[in-house]
Amino acid sequence: MSNPLLVARDLVKTHGSTPALRGASVDLHAGEILAVTGASGSGKSTLLHCLAGIVRPDEGTVDYDGERLDRLPEKRLGELRRTDFGVVFQFGQLIPELTAADNVALPLLLAGTPRSAAREQAGEWLERFGVRGQEALRPGEMSGGQAQRVALARALVTGPRIVFADEPTGALDSLAGEQVMTALVHTARETGTAVLLITHDAQVAAYTDREVSLRDGTVTAEGAWHPSADGTSGPSAAGTAGSTGTTSTEATR
Numbered sequence: 103m104s105n106p107l108l109v110a111r112d113l114v115k116t117h118g119s120t121p122a123l124r125g126a127s128v129d130l131h132a133g134e135i136l137a138v139t140g141a142s143g144s145g146k147s148t149l150l151h152c153l154a155g156i157v158r159p160d161e162g163t164v165d166y167d168g169e170r171l172d173r174l175p176e177k178r179l180g181e182l183r184r185t186d187f188g189v190v191f192q193f194g195q196l197i198p199e200l201t202a203a204d205n206v207a208l209p210l211l212l213a214g215t216p217r218s219a220a221r222e223q224a225g226e227w228l229e230r231f232g233v234r235g236q237e238a239l240r241p242g243e244m245s246g247g248q249a250q251r252v253a254l255a256r257a258l259v260t261g262p263r264i265v266f267a268d269e270p271t272g273a274l275d276s277l278a279g280e281q282v283m284t285a286l287v288h289t290a291r292e293t294g295t296a297v298l299l300i301t302h303d304a305q306v307a308a309y310t311d312r313e314v315s316l317r318d319g320t321v322t323a324e325g326a327w328h329p330s331a332d333g334t335s336g337p338s339a340a341g342t343a344g345s346t347g348t349t350s351t352e353a354t355r
């Protein structure tokens with residue numbers, strides 16, 4: 103079995119006087135699609151922020167591919183956030199003044215890709231997420247589902263190894279939510295990108311390989327990780343509805 107790509111151990115994080123994490127541990131494998139569930143206030147977003155290097159835990163360790171993320175200097179963390187990690191939030195957080203194409207091209211431009219190549223790649227990613235033809239629209243001119251698909255294109259355009267998604271369908275109706283999840287899972291499987299996905303929604307969790315549940319800042323339930331034959335991804339024996347023996351192609355239909 104492959105070693106996990108990301109390993110968090112005994113994370114503790116307190117916001118002011120509010121404890122958010124009280125010793126949470128979780129692993130994420132390369133290519134794995136992991137759901138993090140739990141009641142409101144159980145610490146899901148704080149866990150994601152610690153794992154993505156957005157906030158530092160007060161205690162505990164986060165190892166990412168041989169580096170101690172919780173101890174890295176800001177500069178290296180910034181690099182990793184630009185190159186290895188993609189992040190999507192509940193409200194896509196696209197830049198309102200920029201068109202869809204420019205929002206998606208931006209991470210490439212920041213990484214030094216020439217403008218014409220960045221525009222071309224942005225177009226390809228918008229196509230992948232079914233929003234080609236919307237290039238010139240600004241976020242305020244799109245539906246919520248379109249905006250989330252643009253946000254996913256922006257998160258994946260640089261070829262990250264992990265996408266962190268904090269309730270990406272939480273603000274969408276069920277049809278739009280399903281389209282966004284289908285696009286995310288399909289693309290993640292195609293590209294071998296690991297996804298850590300926070301959700302309240304059992305239907306959304308059903309698209310994933312494995313689920314961990316948080317309660318009061320600790321992990322209370324965890325499915326087992328079973329890589330598939332190619333070693334990159336696979337459903338858990340504990341199995342959620344969408345992963346009970348479905349192939350990646352089936353899961354995205």
Ligand SMILES: Nc1ncnc2c1ncn2[C@@H]1O[C@H](COP(=O)(O)OP(=O)(O)OP(=O)(O)O)[C@@H](O)[C@H]1O
Nearest residue numbers: 117118120121122141142143144145146147148149
């Ligand atoms: N910036 C902050 N300042 C103060 N308290 C915070 C902050 N962020 C989170 N908290 C508190 O920490 C606890 C965990 O919050 P967190 O957002 O991680 O939980 P969550 O499971 O993601 O919740 P939700 O599902 O409602 O988004 C909650 O009690 C929350 O009120």
